[in-house]
Amino acid sequence: MRRFGRTLVTAVLTAAVITGTAGWASADAQAAVTGPLPGTTAWLAVRGLPDPTTAAPGAVARFFAALPPEEAHALVRRHPLVVGNLDGVPVALRYRANRISILASGDGRYLSLAGSERRILAFDPRGRGQVVEVFGDLAHAEHVAVVVPGSDNDARTHDRARQAYSGPAGMARALRAASGDTTAVVAWTGYTTPVGVGLDAARVRLAEAGATRLTRFLAGLDAVGAPRPALFCHSYGSVVCGLAARHADARDIVVLGSPGMHAERAAALGTRARVWAAKGPSDWIDDVPNVEFAGLGHGADPTSAAFGARRVPAADAEGHTGYFVPGTQSLAAFVAITTGAAR
Template structure:
């Protein structure tokens, strides 16, 4: 079963602007589209379906696949439908190339001290991401950067968790040394470790999915659904490329829950069985029925989370609608006791992490509701 953990923050108190993006992947795609293998055109990465891409790679020899990954790592590493181990190898190569480029850039005479510091930070992060044993499913250094990492084995997983972050998520914030559970990579690892502790012999994986462009700060972009819409397209493509033998649960944090809300009805219904939102500013739907999904919808919010103070309204495209933990919304409201603030839902020992683990493993009868009447689990197992 696939579990998507979607994480973000949201607000709309100030204007914000994204930095102009350099686009190394666009250059790589252009080169790819002018390339060929054994006299055959290469599939368009922006329009070919995952099934088409999968059939294409299946028709190649191992040597041909490796040559494509070596020549076009920024394309192959992000290509839904390409063999997953090949994507890991391509992204390791792309990360190494970008690390070398940033080290070189850090010595540029026309760079400011802050610019040199940022270049060295990026070089360090790229080096960390390409460390032995890490499984990078997607990597794009364009702009602030996008990345996705897998914990576990996607090929054998029956349940897979994917962490998808929200505002202010980029290459540099993907992982943290202090309070690692507050960053996408640490959240995914915490969930995976919790699953392994609860079910050592189970077949599951977790993906830290920071593979969409998020709002920059708590400004205008975070108060609209524009970036969530674009992210939902990417999420849908990634989900559909996962093995048919796995099913999907989405765990959506803050602005990530906006992405889940706008994308819920487009995702493959037989694959996505659960959508769990926490610290949510709203899902751009009036209620669960408005999400147009057959998935179970869960909602959680810790009492100390500042997100409860945002205006749960939508006016002229600003705001994200009703509060998902309100009774009228119709979600299954679960306990997040101990989470502490907006980014603590995956901290060790919290009821939120325990509940997410239970949902990820399909142990619906063990989920602890926010109230004593256990209405949140009514009929959940029967619907599984």
């Protein structure tokens, strides 16, 4: 009975402690964005177009490859929300479509994403908003990395100007700058993340929905000819990556500041990707109990010896979001993993 009580307390502590990057914030439950892409009804009213819900990214890529350029551009103009979010569509068309959608939204919170220098690979205004941004030339890159963020990230907080390396865009921008011109890095704020301290962050529900979206997104990268990517999964994002690992065509999966991946060891993830883990000495995630109990918690610590992941040096990473700061051991290791130099 005493052992049961200790386990219960640990599970409750997990719910109270796990959070993302914004600290002690709202604990409101979030509704995961699922279902057909916005604009699907009008899209399907046109005979012969692939169904965004059922068509695999490879089939979408083949459809657009056979489409005359003028017809493809007409679809961009008439159905930007579908074209901009449909995995398998050529990246240049998605950039153009998403610029149209962002400007058409009239929402001042998103207008900075429509700048001519931004490469927005997905923009979904539903819920808190989701955005996927590319740094570098994805169409011609020799190496690709995808940053999967944790809690408190959405289309509005995707690019934090005051905390340059803490948000997904800042992390991706830092990795791209350190990796060079042959690399493209994607900031994938492509799922509904938990907000603040609450049960959402301790539960797997949002990660399950995110894993489905991440798996399809990666299949879309493969469909347009991108190299197998390295995934960099931060905090709750590592829960997403753990669930997606079995079906994600990734070359490497790197988790940092992870509360767990819903696996007791790396081999149980069912992936052929190399699995890496990083945790800095001052990361508060170390205070989160690594348990799964009554639907709370995310399991074993990926940096533990028993888990079996390759360890990423992170002795000089400060706090929970300091892993991509220029000059750190962790960022140098991330570059080596991204470019294939790490062994």
